[in-house]
Amino acid sequence: MVKTFLTSSPMFNSKKTFFTITLVSILLFSTSCSLLRKKELPPPVDNTEKSLVIYNMYDAEDVFEPMIQEYFKENPYVRIEYYRFDDFEEYEKRILNELAEGEGPDIFAMPNSWFIKNRKKLSAMPASEGNPTAFRTIFVEAAANDLITPDNDGVEQVYGLPLYVDTLGIYYNKDHFEDSIPTRGKPSSTWDGIKNDVYLLTKESNSSNSFEVSGIALGVTENVSNALDVLFAMMIQYGDVFYDETMSKATFSSYTSGGSRPSTDAVTLFTSFADSSQKYYSWNEDQAANYDKGDISAFVAGEVSMIFGYASTYAEILSERGNLRTDKVDVIDIDAIASAPMPQIEDPTVSTEKRDTYAEYFAFGVSRNTEYPDTAWKFLTFLSTPNNATTYFDATHRPTSLRSLIPDQSNDPLYGTFAKQVGYAETFPVVDYLLFREMMDAAISSINSGTPIGSALNAVEDRVSDSLPKGGVIVPIDPDYVAPVESVEE
Numbered sequence: 001m002v003k004t005f006l007t008s009s010p011m012f013n014s015k016k017t018f019f020t021i022t023l024v025s026i027l028l029f030s031t032s033c034s035l036l037r038k039k040e041l042p043p044p045v046d047n048t049e050k051s052l053v054i055y056n057m058y059d060a061e062d063v064f065e066p067m068i069q070e071y072f073k074e075n076p077y078v079r080i081e082y083y084r085f086d087d088f089e090e091y092e093k094r095i096l097n098e099l100a101e102g103e104g105p106d107i108f109a110m111p112n113s114w115f116i117k118n119r120k121k122l123s124a125m126p127a128s129e130g131n132p133t134a135f136r137t138i139f140v141e142a143a144a145n146d147l148i149t150p151d152n153d154g155v156e157q158v159y160g161l162p163l164y165v166d167t168l169g170i171y172y173n174k175d176h177f178e179d180s181i182p183t184r185g186k187p188s189s190t191w192d193g194i195k196n197d198v199y200l201l202t203k204e205s206n207s208s209n210s211f212e213v214s215g216i217a218l219g220v221t222e223n224v225s226n227a228l229d230v231l232f233a234m235m236i237q238y239g240d241v242f243y244d245e246t247m248s249k250a251t252f253s254s255y256t257s258g259g260s261r262p263s264t265d266a267v268t269l270f271t272s273f274a275d276s277s278q279k280y281y282s283w284n285e286d287q288a289a290n291y292d293k294g295d296i297s298a299f300v301a302g303e304v305s306m307i308f309g310y311a312s313t314y315a316e317i318l319s320e321r322g323n324l325r326t327d328k329v330d331v332i333d334i335d336a337i338a339s340a341p342m343p344q345i346e347d348p349t350v351s352t353e354k355r356d357t358y359a360e361y362f363a364f365g366v367s368r369n370t371e372y373p374d375t376a377w378k379f380l381t382f383l384s385t386p387n388n389a390t391t392y393f394d395a396t397h398r399p400t401s402l403r404s405l406i407p408d409q410s411n412d413p414l415y416g417t418f419a420k421q422v423g424y425a426e427t428f429p430v431v432d433y434l435l436f437r438e439m440m441d442a443a444i445s446s447i448n449s450g451t452p453i454g455s456a457l458n459a460v461e462d463r464v465s466d467s468l469p470k471g472g473v474i475v476p477i478d479p480d481y482v483a484p485v486e487s488v489e490e
Contacts, residue, residue, distance in 0.1 A: 048077060049077055049078075049079075050077060050078045050079075050371075050372050050375050051078070051079045051080075051081070052078060052079070052080050052081070052106045052107060052370075052372065052375065052376055052379065053080075053081045053083070053104075053105040053106050053107070054080060054081065054082050054083065054105055054106070054107045054108065054364075055083050055085065055091070055094075055095060055104075055105040055107070055108040055109065056082070056083070056084055056085070056108070056109040056362070056364075057084070057085050057086070057088065057091055057109055057362060058084070058085075058086065059084065059396065060084060061082055061084070062395070063392065063395045063396060064082065066391055067382075067383060067388045067391055067392070068080065070388075071379070071382055078375060078379070080379075083105070089434070092434075095108055095110075099121050099367060099368075099369060102369055103369060104367055104369055105367060106366065106367055106369075106370040106371075106372065106376050107364050107365070107366055107367070107370075107376050107379070107380065108364070108365060108367065109362040109363065109364050109365075110160070110362060110363060110364075110365055111360065111361075111362055111433065112142075112143075112146040112147070112162070112359075112360065112361050112362070112363060112427050113146075113427070113428075113429060113430040113433045114433070115146055115147055115149070115159055115160055115363070115365065115429075116146075116149065116247070116429040116430075116431065116473055116474065117430075117431045117432070117473060118365075119149055119151075119159055120152075120368075121367065121368055122159045122160070122365045122366060122367065122368060123365075123366040123367065123368050123370065123373040123376075123377075124151060124157035124158060124159055125157065125158035125159070125161075125377055126373070126374055126377055128374065129374075129377045129378065129381050130158065130381070131158070132144075132148045132156045132157070132158055135147070135148060135158050136148070137403075138402060138403065138404075139162065139401050139402060139403065140165055140401055140402075140403055140406075140422050140423055140425075141423070141424075141426075142165055142359045142361075142422070142425050142426055142427050143162045143165055143361075143363070143401050145426075145427065146160075146363070146427055146429070147159055147160040147161070147162070147363055149474065150474065159365055160363035160364060160365040161363055161364050161380045161381070161383070161384045162361050162362070162363035162364075162384075162401040163362075163363075163364070163383060163384065163388075163389065163392050163398075163401065164361055164362075164389075164392065164393070164396070164398035164399055164400060164401055165359050165361045165399060165400070165401045165422050165425065166310040166311050166312055166359065166360055166361055166398050166399055166418060167310065167311070167342070167357050167358070167359050167399060167418045167421035167422055167425040168226065168229050168230065168233055168308060168309070168310060168342055168357050168358045168359070168360075168421075168425075169308070169309070169310070169339055169340060169341050169342050169357065169417050169418055169421060170187050170306050170307070170308060170309075170339065170340040170341070170342065170343070171299065171306070171307050171308075171309050171313065171314070171317065171337060171338070171339055172186065172187050172305060172306045172338055172339070172340055173299070173302065173304075173305050173306075173332060173336055173337070173338075174186075174335075174336045174337075174338045175332075175333070175336045176201055176213065176302075176305040177197075177201070177305070180200045180201050180305075181197060181200055181201070186338070186340055187306060187340045187343070188343065189341065189343060189344060189347060189348055189349065190343055190344055190345070190346070190347050190348075191269060191343045191344070191345060193343070194216065194306075194343045195272075195278075195280045196280070197215060197216075197305075197306075198215030198216045198273065198280040198282050198305075198306075199215065199279050199280040200215070201213065201214075201215035201216075201282075201305040201306075202214055202215040202280070202281075202282040210284075210286060210287065211282060211283075211287065211303075212303070213302070213303060213304065213305065214282040214283050214287060214298070214303065214304040214305070215280065215282040215304075215305050215306065216273055216282055216283065216304065216305065216306040216307075217283050217287070217288075217294075217295035217298065217299070217304045217306070217307045217308075218230060218270065218273040218274070218282075218283055218308070219270065219271050219272065219273035219274025219275070219283050219284070219448070220271075220274050220283065220284060220285045220444065220445075220448060221441045221444050221445065222285045222294075222445075223285060223287060223288050223289075223294035223295055224283075224294060224295050224307075224308075225293070225294055225295055225296055225307075225308075225309070225313075225316075226308045226309055226310070226313070227308075227444075228437055228440055228441060228444075229308070229358050229360065230270065230308045230358075231266060231267065231270045231440070231444070232358050232428065233342055233356065233357050233358035234266035234267075234269055234270055235252065235262060235263055235266040236356045236357075236358060236426050236428070237266070237344060237345045237356045238260075238262035238263075238265045238266050238345065239256070239260075239262050240252050240262035240263050240266065241254075241256075241262075242428045242429075243428075243429070243468075244472075245474070246471075246472030246473065246474045247429065247431070247468060247472050247473035247474050248468055248469070248470065248471065248472035248473070249465050249468065250460075250461045250462075250464035250465045250468070251461070252457070252461060252464075253454070253457040253458050253460070253461040254461075261454070263457050264453050264454060264457065267444070267447060267453050267457065268453060270444070271444065271447055271448055271453075274448060283304075285448075287303075287304075288303070288304075292323075293316070293320050295307045296309075296313070296316055296317060296320050297320055297324065299317065299332070300317060300320045300321045300324055300331050300332055301324060301329055301330065301331060301332070302330065302331070302332050308342075310360065310398075310418065311397050311398055311399055311415050311417075311418035311419075312396070312397070312398055314337075314339075314397065314414065314415070315397075317337065318334075321334075337414075338414070339414050339415075339417040339418070340417060341357070341417055341420065341421060342356075342357035342358075342421065344356070354424065355421075355424050356424065356425070356426055357421050357424070357425050357426075358425065358426065358427070359421075359422070359425035359426060359427050360427065361398075361401070364380050364383070366380070384401075384402075386402060386404060386405060389401070389402050389405055390405065393405075393409060397412075397415045399415065399418045399419040399421075399422045400419065400422065401422070403423070406419055406420070406422055406423055429473070429474075431467060431468055431473055432467055435467060436464060439460045439463055439464065440460060443456040443457060443459070443460050
């Protein structure tokens with residue numbers, strides 16, 4: 001954990017140095033956006049001294065410094081303590097323990113999958129800052145699906161604001177493709193096409209059960225950094241339904257009304273790349289055994305042509321490239337690193353079926369324990385303005401969560417791949433994310449060892465159902481609730 005105080009203010013009597021800001025009264029996110037809210041006069045300036053504590057994962061203080069400095073120009077009465085965590089399990093444990101004791105941060109970032117189970121620990125966005133209708137207008141669908149949920153009365157509320165939504169795609173070695181598939185020079189847009197690409201790219205070594213070059217890193221979970229996210233993307237593409245309406249029962253292993261079983265189709269596709277009976281067999285648990293970063297290391301060393309990752313994965317690739325160069329390992333040329341969209345079941349260039357990939361992100365929520373909920377929410381709406389979202393993208397290269405910024409960010413030669421997918425990427429809610437991943441990881445390992453897919457997934461489904469509250473996680477939306485009519489502000 002790193003505690004950061006970014007600037008000082010003489011109005012606070014403290015031995016520590018704080019990043020001090022003042023909150024302003026602003027319209028939801030930005031006046032440049034078309035917002036569903038009534039015109040109103042700004043409230044009088046509140047010059048009461050306030051303090052906000054923020055917990056976040058990964059982002060260093062210099063990411064937020066320019067945004068908070070800008071905010072500070074107008075708002076000298078609020079100080080911010082910023083705590084950065086790098087250990088996910090430590091982070092979750094600390095937040096939950098502190099909140100349970102009625103303490104903890106005023107604002108904290110959570111993975112999108114946390115919001116469903118932690119709704120009761122959060123303060124909903126006040127009407128002064130916006131509403132679900134405006135949120136859906138401004139933010140992408142994945143964020144709206146995760147962060148808008150019914151309160152205890154069955155009324156929809158906004159419980160978080162995202163600064164980004166990252167999406168899962170492919171990183172590939174351009175030199176490998178130009179050598180083996182020169183007519184296209186990039187990955188296929190379909191899974192059937194990817195299978196053929198892998199067959200053409202893979203080069204077997206002289207030793208048994210290994211490859212000089214693997215076409216793709218996929219099929220197992222031990223040495224594939226985003227393996228389960230790829231599986232989740234496949235399940236979404238096949239139309240899997242993970243839970244019943246109220247999340248009282250897991251359903252992802254069930255048959256659809258049409259008699260299909262999407263989870264089986266997805267797992268069959270996923271594990272096929274580690275199946276030695278397939279002509280496109282190219283990966284196994286022994287690959288990249290000499291590297292610390294598994295598939296990422298193998299990609300950097302030129303030993304695998306395609307890996308799956310997010311926009312944020314590029315920083316890991318560059319870091320590992322530096323590490324391997326230090327170890328005198330031949331590494332991929334930077335100009336040979338390229339990105340491509342997530343492959344689809346149906347050809348996206350000719351099919352009318354909806355494209356899908358998996359999205360993951362952190363969003364900021366406001367604690368129910370905070371002394372200043374309105375102040376905290378006003379700060380978050382400031383962070384979520386288009387200008388600040390652009391500043392955040394320039395610093396982190398994580399794709400925008402704002403619909404209005406997708407076209408501009410899509411022009412980036414590398415990160416644009418991930419920005420283009422934000423508009424159609426999907427997530428799914430999880431009550432205990434770490435437990436779910438642990439169970440799915442074990443299921444894939446057992447399937448690769450010969451356990452029938454159906455029985456392995458049934459076991460996971462039963463365990464997930466047992467972990468859900470009997471009354472369900474999601475409160476049904478009140479059918480009699482009528483949202484207030486709001487005027488549109490241009």
